Amino acid sequence: xxxxxxxxxxxxxxxxxxxxxxxxxxxxxxxxxxxxxxxxxxxxxxxxxxxxxxxxxxxxxxxxxxxxxxxxxxxxxxxxxxxxxxxxxxxxxxxxxxxxxxxxxxxxxxxxxxxxxxxxxxxxxxxxxxxxxxxxxxxxxxxxxxxxxxxxxxxxxxxxxxxxxxxxxxxxxxxxxxxxxxxxxxxxxxxxxxxxxxxxxxxxxxxxxxxxxxxxxxxxxxxxxxxxxxxxxxxxxxxxxxxxxxxxxxxxxxxxxxxxxxxxxxxxxxxxxxxxxxxxxxxxxxxxxxxxxxxxxxxxxxxxxxxxxxxxxxxxxxxxxxxxxxxxxxxxxxxxxxxxxxxxxxxxxxxxxxxxxxxxxxxxxxxxxxxxxxxxxxxxxxxxxxxxxxxxxxxxxxxxxxxxxxxxxxxxxxxxx
Numbered sequence: 001x002x003x004x005x006x007x008x009x010x011x012x013x014x015x016x017x018x019x020x021x022x023x024x025x026x027x028x029x030x031x032x033x034x035x036x037x038x039x040x041x042x043x044x045x046x047x048x049x050x051x052x053x054x055x056x057x058x059x060x061x062x063x064x065x066x067x068x069x070x071x072x073x074x075x076x077x078x079x080x081x082x083x084x085x086x087x088x089x090x091x092x093x094x095x096x097x098x099x100x101x102x103x104x105x106x107x108x109x110x111x112x113x114x115x116x117x118x119x120x121x122x123x124x125x126x127x128x129x130x131x132x133x134x135x136x137x138x139x140x141x142x143x144x145x146x147x148x149x150x151x152x153x154x155x156x157x158x159x160x161x162x163x164x165x166x167x168x169x170x171x172x173x174x175x176x177x178x179x180x181x182x183x184x185x186x187x188x189x190x191x192x193x194x195x196x197x198x199x200x201x202x203x204x205x206x207x208x209x210x211x212x213x214x215x216x217x218x219x220x221x222x223x224x225x226x227x228x229x230x231x232x233x234x235x236x237x238x239x240x241x242x243x244x245x246x247x248x249x250x251x252x253x254x255x256x257x258x259x260x261x262x263x264x265x266x267x268x269x270x271x272x273x274x275x276x277x278x279x280x281x282x283x284x285x286x287x288x289x290x291x292x293x294x295x296x297x298x299x300x301x302x303x304x305x306x307x308x309x310x311x312x313x314x315x316x317x318x319x320x321x322x323x324x325x326x327x328x329x330x331x332x333x334x335x336x337x338x339x340x341x342x343x344x345x346x347x348x349x350x351x352x353x354x355x356x357x358x359x360x361x362x363x364x365x366x367x368x369x370x371x372x373x374x375x376x377x378x379x380x381x382x383x384x385x386x387x388x389x390x391x392x393x394x395x396x397x398x399x400x401x402x403x404x405x406x407x408x409x410x411x412x413x414x415x416x417x
Contacts, residue, residue, distance in 0.1 A: 002033070002034065002035070002036060002039070005024075005028065005033065005039070006036070006038050006039055006042065008024070009021055009024060009025065009039065009042050009043065009046075010042050012024065012046075013042055013043075013045055013046045013049065016049070018046050018049055018050050021042075021043065021046045022043070022046060022047075022050075025039070025043045025046070036068070037063070037068040037069070037070070040059055040060075040062070040063035040066075040068060040070075040074075041063075041070065041071070041073075041074045043059055044056045044059050044060055044063070044070075044074055044077060044078060045074075045077055047059065047081075048077050048078060048080070048081040051081065051084070051085065052081075053078060053081035053082045053085060053087065053090065054090075056077070056078050056081060057078055057082075057090070057094065060074070060075075060078055060094070060097075064097075064101060069101060069102075069103065070101070070103065071103065072098075072103055072104065072105065072106050072108075072109060075094060075095075075097075075098045075103055075105070075109065076105075076106070076108050076109045076112060078094050079091045079094050079095060079109060079112050079113060079116075080112040082094065082116070083112050083113065083115055083116025083119060084116075084119075086116070086119055086120050088113075088116040088117055088119070088120050088122070091112070091113060091116050092113065095109070095113060105138075106138070107133075107138055107139065107140065107141055107144065110129070110133050110138065110144065111141075111143050111144050111147055113129065114126045114129055114130060114144065114147045114148055114151075115147045117129065117151070118147060118148065118150065118151030118154070121155065123148070123151040123152055123154075123155055123157070126147070126148050126151050127148050127151075127152075127160075130144060130145075130148050140168075140171065140173075141173065142168060142173045142174065142175060142176055142179060143178075145164050145165070145167070145168040145173065145179070146176075146178050146179050146182060148164060149161040149164045149165065149179065149182045149183070150178075150182040150185075152164070152186070153182045153183060153185055153186025153189070154185070154186070154189070156186075156189060156190055157186075158183060158186030158187055158189075158190055158192070161182060161183055161186055162183060165179060165183070174206075175206065175208060176208060177203075177208055177209070177210065177211050177213070177214060179208075180199060180203045180208060180210070180214060181211075181213050181214055181217060183196075183199055184196050184199065184214055184217040184218050184221070185217050187199070187221060188217060188218070188220055188221025188224065189221075191225050192221075193218065193221035193222045193224070193225050193227055193230075194222075194227065194230070196217075196218045196221055196222070197218075197230065197234075200214070200218060200234075211243070212243050212244055212246075215234065215237075215238040215243055215245070216245065216246045216249055218234055219231050219234055219235060219238070219245070219246075219249045219253065220246075220249055220252075222234065223249065223252045223253060223256060226256075228253070228256035228257065228260060229260075231253055231256070232253070232257065232267075232270060235253055235274075239277070244281075245277075247278070247281070247283045250274060250277065250278050250281075250283070251278070251285065251286045251288075251289045253274060254271065254274045254275060254278065254285070254289050254292070254293065255288065255289050255292050257270050257271050257274060258271055258289075258292040258293060258295070258296045259292065261296055261300070262296065262299055265300075268296070268300050271293065271296055275293050284316070287313070287318045287320075290309065290312075290313050290318065290320070291313075291320050291321050291323070291324040293309060294306050294309045294310055294313070294320060294324050294327070294328065295323075295324055295327040295328075297309060298327045298328045298330070298331035299327065299331065301331070301335075303328070303331045303332055303335060303337070303340075306328050306331065307328065307340070307344075310324070310325075310328060310344070310347075314347070314351060319351045319352075319353065322348070322353060322355075322356055322359070325344060325345075325347075325348050325353075325355075325359065326356070326358050326359055326362065328341075328344055329341045329344050329345060329359055329362050329363065330362050332344065333362050333363060333365070333366035336366070336370065338363065338366055338367060338370065338372070338375070341362070341363055341366070342363060342379075345359055345360070345363060349386075354386060354387075354388070355383075355386065355388065356388065357383070357388050357389055357390050357391055360379055360380070360382070360383040360388060360390035361390045361391060363379050364376050364379050364380060364390055367379065
């Protein structure tokens with residue numbers, strides 16, 4: 001009967017039906033069912049999965065009081081649960097209890113304790129603990145080194161993390177992707193992303209294949225510290241081997257490429273490529289990113305594409321910035337498309353924004369250039385009605401015979417108070 005009960009309890013815990021398992025255990029105690037070591041170990045695992053280490057420790061104490069000897073796996077589960085919640089002092093109390101009952105800790109136990117120390121910022125203590133274990137008969141594994149390396153990298157001590165990598169290699173251990181990712185993260189935090197490029201080469205040389213985390217962390221560091229052109233190369237390598245780039249990283253890269261493409265025409269194709277990849281991946285370009293793409297399209301003379309993207313932003317409820325509208329208006333005016341530029345001006349007002357002096361000034365200047373004096377006056381009047389000073393008055397009336405009088409079709413409500 002007890003065997004069936006234990007099997008049922010284990011099945012419930014493995015199926016994550018933790019509340020049911022807890023209730024079953026409590027009822028077993030009420031009905032004085034004689035429980036064994038496996039029963040207690042299972043319910044300890046249950047409480048740890050529920051992230052309730054205090055309750056797990058109570059059952060552990062109860063188990064020992066009844067004369068059972070928890071094994072190293074049970075002790076380690078409780079230690080890990082305390083460490084995960086940052087309660088390292090309690091974890092070490094359980095570790096000391098292990099020694100008192102004659103249960104010898106294994107490397108997994110020590111790794112949990114070192115991870116807990118690093119989690120609460122006690123990296124130096126974790127390192128000393130690592131060195132203490134190294135001098136014992138316990139053989140360290142790569143996860144032992146990874147834990148302390150990650151701790152060093154998170155507190156700005158990546159050089160010491162690298163020294164630990166060298167030490168692990170000296171011990172004949174093979175670093176894994178987690179090892180290198182810790183260092184990528186450290187270099188990114190410390191403003192040393194270019195060292196991540198050398199690390200990437202070394203990683204490949206050791207036949208350790210970088211994963212999405214490796215590349216995304218490296219890209220984040222490069223972009224954070226303004227190394228956009230290097231990030232561009234890493235991005236292309238990442239896409240080339242079929243890895244998925246993080247949405248936030250793609251947006252950051254695209255913004256950097258947009259700004260640089262205004263001075264470097266060769267980058268325009270990259271802007272289009274990244275923009276399309278964002279949309280094809282099912283992501284929505286961030287508003288700031290979308291605005292810069294529209295500005296880039298307008299600056300590069302792709303005014304129809306800029307207008308289409310402008311309308312798309314408005315359609316999805318992310319109205320572009322006034323600067324973006326003005327860049328499009330400027331591009332249209334440069335092409336002599338006054339009517340289209342005026343529609344963009346009207347659009348600014350219709351989405352609840354107030355066109356600025358720059359918006360009107362650009363259009364008035366182009367109307368003056370084309371000799372469309374009446375249209376200039378209409379725009380100037382509209383600006384004043386909206387409380388805006390364009391700082392560019394219309395050209396004075398010329399002789400009637402030399403004046404080209406085109407109507408822009410400005411709606412009456414646009415000229416009203």
